[in-house]
Amino acid sequence: MTQHLVEVTGGVDTHRDTHTAAAVDAAGRVLGSAQFDATTAGYAALLGWLRSFGALVLVGVEGTGAYGAGLARHLRAAGIRLVEVDRPDRKARRWQGKSDPVDAEAAARAALAAHRTGIPKDRDGQVEALRNLRVARRSAVTARADTQRQMKTLIVTAPEPVRVRLRRLSVRELVATCAEAASQYGHVGDPATAVMIALRSLARRHQQLSTEIADLDALIAPLVTAINPRLLAAKGVGPEVAGQLLVTAGDNPDRLRSEAAFAMLCGAAPLPASSGRTNRHRLNRGGDRQANCALWRIVITRMATDPTTRAYVQRRTKDGLSKKEIIRCLKRYIARDIYTLLTQPDDLELAA
Incomplete structure (x- = not known):
């Protein structure tokens, strides 16, 4: 067989500074493996090396959302068909060992067999920009919550005069009071003085983080x-929830094969756990937990404000379902509606 007739499938094990690539033919035979720098020049060299074996038909890359993001953009721009490959399972690694060439060969064979693969997200559109902003916002929210807890903890162990004055204040009043505290106190070795200095520092940090969150929200x-204006207009969906669902789907939501696949991605699809005469399903604890939380927020909001949802809850309660089970059912139904909005936002509206 001449070289130009060989169909080549590539696999790439990605790392921060280097990527290791492997090439296999249509029968899964290894053609070679090599390591390249994780730079623009390295991406070009990797692509040229894969093409040197024949007609490159597919490349499987681990971590297209992390260390492989730059390589994925380069391959997509070159018109190469690309799939995301899961890491080898632990059982396979115990039997085969662990090294970068071994992982790259496993990625190539997984891509060739279409085993545990998926279409990676595009990372060059508005949703990617949204994801970056949300990373900063989530970090600020977490830091603000930590700051608030630290202030409460300091007050619990503070000297009695400080504790009595601050313990019953609301969070807003506490932050304002501590942030405006006088800058001059007694000796820093005095616990009452030290705790007020610490509370003032934490309160000002809390205010700064609140300003940062408000700027990002804007x-x-x-x-x-x-x-996607229709998604934002759906019942129970605000900017935070809509933003998370958009990021979960990516700039190319058409990569999701079906509404069932989207529900599985969000961890809202129950998993079969049947055996013999037992026919049941169990809770899915996998998937994107942030997306699962977004669905939960929609459910809780609709259970409180939407008459149709409240009627459903009453009916299912009479059927003997617990509140947790009803919420799981609603998550699955809402995932179906959200999928429709994400993939066909201009034609269909979210079901009531």
């Missing part, structure tokens, strides 16, 4: 509206 809300 950028995120219009961006979410521009990407």
Whole structure:
């Protein structure tokens, strides 16, 4: 067989500084493996090396959302068909060992067999911009919550005069009071003085983080509206929830094969756990847990405000389902509706 007739499938094990690639033919035979720098020049060299074996038909890459993001963009721009490959399972690694060439060969064979693969997200559109903003916002929210807990903890162990004065204040009043505390106290070795200095520092940090969150919200809300206004207009969906669902789907939501696949991605599809005469399903603890939380927020909001959802809850309660089981059912139904909005936002509306 001449070289130009050989169909080549590539596999890439990605790392921060280097990527290891392997090439296999249509029968799964290894043609070679090599390591390249994780730079633009390295991506070009990797692509040229894979093409040197024959007609490159497919490349499987581990971590297209992390270390492989740059390589994925380069391959996509070159018109190469690309799939995301899961890491080898632990059982396979115990039997085969662990090294970069071995992982690259496993990625190539997984891509060739279409085993545990998926279409990676595009990372060059508005949703990727939204994801970056949300990373900063989530970090600020987490840091603000930590700061608030630290202030509460300090007050619990503070000297009695400080504790009596601050313990019953609301969070807003506490932050304002501590942030405006006098800058001059007694000796720093005095516990009452030290705790007030610490509370003032934490309160000002809390205020700074609140300002940062508000600034990011002012950028995120219009961006979410521009990407998918119908999603934002759905019942129980605000900018935070819509932003998370958009990020989960990516810039190319058509990569999701079906509404069932989207539900599985969100961890909202129950898993079969039947055996013999037992026919049941169990809770799915996998998937994107942030997306699962977004679905939960929609459910809780609709259970409180939507008459149709409340009627469903009453009916299912009479059937003997617990509140947790009803919420799981609603998540699955809402995942179906959200999938429709994500994939066909201009034609269909979210079901009531």
